[in-house]
Amino acid sequence: MSAQPLAPPGAARPRAAWHAATVTDVRRETPTAVRLTLDVPTWPGSEAGAHLDVRLTAPDGYQATRSYSIASATPGGVVVLAVDEVPDGEVSPFLTRELRSGDQLEVHGPLGAFFVWRPGQDDRPVQLVAGGSGVVPLYAMAAAHGATGDGTFFRLLYSVRRPEDAFFSDELAALTGPSFELDVVYTRAAPEGWAGPVGRLDKGALAAATIPASHRPRLYVCGSTRFVETIATWLQELGHAAADIRTERFGGL
Numbered sequence: 001m002s003a004q005p006l007a008p009p010g011a012a013r014p015r016a017a018w019h020a021a022t023v024t025d026v027r028r029e030t031p032t033a034v035r036l037t038l039d040v041p042t043w044p045g046s047e048a049g050a051h052l053d054v055r056l057t058a059p060d061g062y063q064a065t066r067s068y069s070i071a072s073a074t075p076g077g078v079v080v081l082a083v084d085e086v087p088d089g090e091v092s093p094f095l096t097r098e099l100r101s102g103d104q105l106e107v108h109g110p111l112g113a114f115f116v117w118r119p120g121q122d123d124r125p126v127q128l129v130a131g132g133s134g135v136v137p138l139y140a141m142a143a144a145h146g147a148t149g150d151g152t153f154f155r156l157l158y159s160v161r162r163p164e165d166a167f168f169s170d171e172l173a174a175l176t177g178p179s180f181e182l183d184v185v186y187t188r189a190a191p192e193g194w195a196g197p198v199g200r201l202d203k204g205a206l207a208a209a210t211i212p213a214s215h216r217p218r219l220y221v222c223g224s225t226r227f228v229e230t231i232a233t234w235l236q237e238l239g240h241a242a243a244d245i246r247t248e249r250f251g252g253l
């Protein structure tokens with residue numbers, strides 16, 4: 001997947017609307033998640049970090065709607081999502097287990113003007129912090145950063161349980177270079193030969209693997225509600241201003 005040049009800063013933001021989507025590809029992203037490619041002919045494009053709502057309608061007319069971040073940040077009608085299954089959830093088990101190429105969905109978007117990164121907005125470094133599926137909008141930002149050749153320094157700290165649970169691992173590895181650094185924290189099991197610690201992120205590890213407050217980074221934090229709240233609290237304790245920390249909570253604990 002590659003991002004194309006995004007709208008310049010100040011350009012009109014695409015307006016949210018309902019769109020008919022056709023699933024064109026379903027592939028396994030992790031043991032519990034799928035990557036969905038949707039063809040949405042009327043899609044106006046989206047900014048990196050935006051999300052949309054997926055609405056499912058049962059044969060009896062019952063409807064359920066959930067939000068999903070957009071992994072692609074491209075103009076045009078291709079939208080990529082990555083959905084992790086929440087056991088006993090109402091919508092995600094359907095999306096991860098039942099959805100097939102050719103199926104139709106209704107989507108509403110693009111949504112979210114706050115949790116977005118726009119190329120060329122300024123030269124402050126950008127620190128991304130993701131837990132699990134929370135990497136989806138941050139991957140969109142990193143991909144947009146790479147595709148636009150924006151010189152801003154980016155760093156992503158990604159917390160996953162095991163190596164196989166990482167989303168977009170090949171794409172993220174391919175983006176690493178002088179202006180994009182990737183740090184991974186394994187909370188349950190690490191790859192063979194891993195020399196670092198295995199276990200939950202703590203404030204010391206967060207400080208060691210993120211851009212210091214003295215460099216005044218913009219920070220984007222995304223994951224489960226508890227993950228986001230814990231990280232945002234620690235970042236402030238490490239000296240970052242609350243106004244510099246943008247958060248997106250996916251729900252759950």
Ligand SMILES: Cc1cc2nc3c(=O)[nH]c(=O)nc-3n(C[C@H](O)[C@H](O)[C@H](O)COP(=O)(O)OP(=O)(O)OC[C@H]3O[C@@H](n4cnc5c(N)ncnc54)[C@H](O)[C@@H]3O)c2cc1C
Pocket residue numbers: 051066067068069070082083084085086087088089090091092093133136137224248249250251252253
């Ligand atoms: C802005 C936004 C963007 C999102 N983007 C993504 C995305 O890109 N990929 C993705 O997989 N999910 C994403 N989510 C989460 C998604 O909207 C759903 O909440 C999730 O798929 C669970 O829906 P469900 O119907 O299966 O579970 P529900 O039936 O809604 O909930 C079942 C149980 O699981 C708990 N729960 C709900 N959500 C979560 C969660 N995320 N983690 C753990 N427990 C949970 C509930 O509290 C409840 O107890 C996003 C959420 C928001 C608000």
